[in-house]
Amino acid sequence: MIEARLDMKLLEMCSKCGACFSICPACQYLPGYDPRAVIADILKGEWEKWIPSKSIWQCLECHHCLETCFQHYGFENAMTALRTVAAKRGAHPVQVKRGWDMFVKTSRLGEPALPARKKLDLPPPKDAGAAEFKKLHALIKTAREEKAKRGGGR
Amino acid sequence: MKDFAVFWGCTIQTRFPFIEKSTRMVMEEFKLPYRDLDGFTCCPEKSLVNNIDHALFTVTAARNVSVAEEAGCDIVSPCTGCVSNLATVASELRHNPRERAEVNALLKEVERTFRGSARLSHLVPFFHDTVGILRIRQRIKADFSGMRLAVHYGCHMIRPSHALKNDDPLNPRKFDNLLRSLGAESMDFPTKMLCCGQGLDRVDQHENALQLARVKLKELKNLGADALVLCCPSCFLQFDNNQFLMEKEGEKLGVPVIYLTELLGLALGFAAEELGLGHHRVDCSPFLRKWEGLRQRPERPEGIEAGLNSPGVLG
Numbered sequence: 001m002i003e004a005r006l007d008m009k010l011l012e013m014c015s016k017c018g019a020c021f022s023i024c025p026a027c028q029y030l031p032g033y034d035p036r037a038v039i040a041d042i043l044k045g046e047w048e049k050w051i052p053s054k055s056i057w058q059c060l061e062c063h064h065c066l067e068t069c070f071q072h073y074g075f076e077n078a079m080t081a082l083r084t085v086a087a088k089r090g091a092h093p094v095q096v097k098r099g100w101d102m103f104v105k106t107s108r109l110g111e112p113a114l115p116a117r118k119k120l121d122l123p124p125p126k127d128a129g130a131a132e133f134k135k136l137h138a139l140i141k142t143a144r145e146e147k148a149k150r151g152g153g154r
Numbered sequence: 155m156k157d158f159a160v161f162w163g164c165t166i167q168t169r170f171p172f173i174e175k176s177t178r179m180v181m182e183e184f185k186l187p188y189r190d191l192d193g194f195t196c197c198p199e200k201s202l203v204n205n206i207d208h209a210l211f212t213v214t215a216a217r218n219v220s221v222a223e224e225a226g227c228d229i230v231s232p233c234t235g236c237v238s239n240l241a242t243v244a245s246e247l248r249h250n251p252r253e254r255a256e257v258n259a260l261l262k263e264v265e266r267t268f269r270g271s272a273r274l275s276h277l278v279p280f281f282h283d284t285v286g287i288l289r290i291r292q293r294i295k296a297d298f299s300g301m302r303l304a305v306h307y308g309c310h311m312i313r314p315s316h317a318l319k320n321d322d323p324l325n326p327r328k329f330d331n332l333l334r335s336l337g338a339e340s341m342d343f344p345t346k347m348l349c350c351g352q353g354l355d356r357v358d359q360h361e362n363a364l365q366l367a368r369v370k371l372k373e374l375k376n377l378g379a380d381a382l383v384l385c386c387p388s389c390f391l392q393f394d395n396n397q398f399l400m401e402k403e404g405e406k407l408g409v410p411v412i413y414l415t416e417l418l419g420l421a422l423g424f425a426a427e428e429l430g431l432g433h434h435r436v437d438c439s440p441f442l443r444k445w446e447g448l449r450q451r452p453e454r455p456e457g458i459e460a461g462l463n464s465p466g467v468l469g
Binding site (some may be wrong): 025028029054057058060061062063064066067068072080083087088092093094095096100103107108109111112113116117120121122125126127131132133134135137138139140143144 | 201
């Protein structure tokens with residue numbers, strides 16, 4: 001499952017380098033956060049134990065590792081792969097779940113603050129494209145179901 | 155200058171409408187050809203949507219870009235996250251014809267097409283490159299000479315660089331240049347490029363988020379910065395809102411946080427109240443008081459001003 005999402009060859013190289021470790025803000029300031037341990041476990045095939053872990057949500061997605069990485073790969077990809085698996089199993093943080101529900105329901109992460117806008121003399125907010133968005137979301141879901149029925153892919 | 159649509163994003167319109175206010179005031183003062191378009195959804199937010207559904211992330215972003223393209227507009231956003239997410243998807247689709255065809259087959263169902271022709275910019279590189287330092291210098295009525303400002307880039311203004319291509323991803327300059335163009339000193343400090351850490355608040359790790367905010371704010375307090383200047387609503391939430399929460403718990407750091415559009419607005423002669431500085435949680439008055447004090451000084455000799463305004467010095 002996770003192997004399909006990650007390029008194990010790049011990850012193998014990654015495990016021998018660690019150039020981004022000293023530049024990663026989470027590694028510097030969050031005690032116990034070390035993606036090198038996670039990557040070592042992925043390579044050993046023991047990534048399952050990281051799915052319920054808080055660690056995989058501590059990657060700040062600042063892309064610093066991506067820019068430092070000579071393979072342009074970085075820690076981030078490993079974390080994203082594990083987060084995706086965790087989310088599929090419903091093991092993602094409550095706030096992420098709440099945000100996702102709001103997003104698929106309204107096409108946005110929050111409604112414009114109308115009273116404050118009026119006070120500040122701002123124009124009414126524009127249409128948020130929710131109808132088109134919902135249609136596209138439904139189409140993606142249908143396509144996925146059909147693909148699953150045919151037995152191909154995720 | 156080509157017309158551009160402003161991509162306000164969810165956070166500014168939901169939580170910080172005063173940032174929208176100051177952005178509009180500044181854009182109007184510079185007579186920029188901006189438009190408000192119908193149909194923009196959430197960009198969508200990467201850490202939230204991409205971790206759960208990559209296809210929906212890609213299609214939603216591509217659709218937003220296509221909305222601007224159909225109106226013949228580029229996109230400019232005062233939010234770093236929005237620009238970064240839109241640019242990441244646009245770059246992926248520009249380089250992957252197969253994925254692009256798949257996305258466009260879906261978009262056809264809502265009568266849209268992703269062309270990949272719109273330029274996507276964040277406000278900082280847009281002011282630096284398209285409006286230009288010289289034009290800013292010509293317009294401002296007051297500057298910030300004597301003020302020591304700390305710039306916070308915001309990771310997604312400059313990274314991932316393969317998609318954004320607007321500044322050096324590890325050693326950026328444009329935001330510093332804008333501050334200098336307003337006469338301020340742009341401070342150099344060890345944690346300058348440190349991520350704000352707001353992402354941790356979105357994954358139920360509030361204490362860790364505070365921990366990261368504390369690192370930079372403490373350093374700036376010790377160095378005596380007059381304000382932290384940024385241009386990202388997420389970083390603003392982290393440094394203004396969370397700093398206020400720490401203050402309430404008895405940890406007073408007292409670093410005013412100023413949005414770039416507010417700084418530009420002040421330089422253009424607008425009052426702090428009109429620009430919405432009163433809506434900040436952390437008190438901005440020490441910053442304003444010092445600035446007022448400095449402005450009471452006698453004017454500089456004309457020759458120096460003329461030298462600064464001539465082309466080729468900063469622009």
